[in-house]
Amino acid sequence: xxxxxxxxxxxxxxxxxxxxxxxxxxxxxxxxxxxxxxxxxxxxxxxxxxxxxxxxxxxxxxxxxxxxxxxxxxxxxxxxxxxxxxxxxxxxxxxxxxxxxxxxxxxxxxxxxxxxxxxxxxxxxxxxxxxxxxxxxxxxxxxxxxxxxxxxxxxxxxxxxxxxxxxxxxxxxxxxxxxxxxxxxxxxxxxxxxxxxxxxxxxxxxxxxxxxxxxxxxxxxxxxxxxxxxxxxxxxxxxxxxxxxxxx
Amino acid sequence: xxxxxxxxxxxxxxxxxxxxxxxxxxxxxxxxxxxxxxxxxxxxxxxxxxxxxxxxxxxxxxxxxxxxxxxxxxxxxxxxxxxxxxxxxxxxxxxxxxxxxxxxxxxxxxxxxxxxxxxxxxxxxxxxxxxxxxxxxxxxxxxxxxxxx
Numbered sequence: 595x596x597x598x599x600x601x602x603x604x605x606x607x608x609x610x611x612x613x614x615x616x617x618x619x620x621x622x623x624x625x626x627x628x629x630x631x632x633x634x635x636x637x638x639x640x641x642x643x644x645x646x647x648x649x650x651x652x653x654x655x656x657x658x659x660x661x662x663x664x665x666x667x668x669x670x671x672x673x674x675x676x677x678x679x680x681x682x683x684x685x686x687x688x689x690x691x692x693x694x695x696x697x698x699x700x701x702x703x704x705x706x707x708x709x710x711x712x713x714x715x716x717x718x719x720x721x722x723x724x725x726x727x728x729x730x731x732x733x734x735x736x737x738x739x740x741x742x743x744x745x746x747x748x749x750x751x752x753x754x755x756x757x758x759x760x761x762x763x764x765x766x767x768x769x770x771x772x773x774x775x776x777x778x779x780x781x782x783x784x785x786x787x788x789x790x791x792x793x794x795x796x797x798x799x800x801x802x803x804x805x806x807x808x809x810x811x812x813x814x815x816x817x818x819x820x821x822x823x824x825x826x827x828x829x830x831x832x833x834x835x836x837x838x839x840x841x842x
Numbered sequence: 843x844x845x846x847x848x849x850x851x852x853x854x855x856x857x858x859x860x861x862x863x864x865x866x867x868x869x870x871x872x873x874x875x876x877x878x879x880x881x882x883x884x885x886x887x888x889x890x891x892x893x894x895x896x897x898x899x900x901x902x903x904x905x906x907x908x909x910x911x912x913x914x915x916x917x918x919x920x921x922x923x924x925x926x927x928x929x930x931x932x933x934x935x936x937x938x939x940x941x942x943x944x945x946x947x948x949x950x951x952x953x954x955x956x957x958x959x960x961x962x963x964x965x966x967x968x969x970x971x972x973x974x975x976x977x978x979x980x981x982x983x984x985x986x987x988x989x990x991x
Binding site: 756759760761763764766767768770771774775779821825 | 909912913916917920921924925928946949950952953954956957
């Protein structure tokens, strides 16, 4: 981020995404990296908000309690409105997902920090878990009837030969776009911010022009961070709704 | 490229605030009158409905045309790529090199089109609804209704 590049002459907008292990020289399967550290910080931050926020259980909430309650109610409503009453069974999972992504995105806005969700490896795993969970729920609820999801009702048999592959492919496209959308948005935003910061560092003449842009873009990135967490979550709800109610 | 989106968000916020202000105005003067119970309760109901939507669904969807375009492109590209990938895999399995690749590439493209179409449908439903309060929530309810049917 900005403070990284100010001192240096060399500006590398992608350096912020490097995975650096702490206790070893190479990244192995179990090494503790900066990504691991920030994931832990994200989890601790989220846990702290909800533990401290819900501790007093005041009728008139404190600010922290309000924040926690608002988030809870917001996602609760989203799940109920999108996936129906049956979807509420899965509310804890969806809420956890939202909070983790939201905190990762927002903690990534802290200068010198690491954005966990800017890595496709992380977002792809999140999307894959959603994909597998939703598919398993679909099969558990509907059994083999779940396959009718891929065959729009009322289609003549010859056309099914064409439509079923299309439906199946589009079903498998969903986790891919689901993960790329979040990861690419976070990465592109942070890289752009770094490039702008690089302008600031390398050409002081440009400061009056670049600094306002930089400020506006930082605000915009906060917006993107929240919206992308929201989008990932609501898409999860929509996929869950499809599996629960068989859309076609 | 990104400059106009926060502005749109502001507009959306302003509209929402506006709606809240109006509903408060509408509800306040009717508070004292007892003779018009039905009218009053109707107005209270209207005011309550106007206050109902929280920041989130509709606001998020409103300034999201860039996200929408990006999403559609992604769906189309990923769909085609996945089709080609499946075809390529099956080709090398059966030794029918170019044939299945083409077939599944086209199928994947069709799948991409289908997803783009669905995305467009969802977003047009949203924007049609956002004239009234709570576009996102409303359309989500529509989805649910269609799913249940």
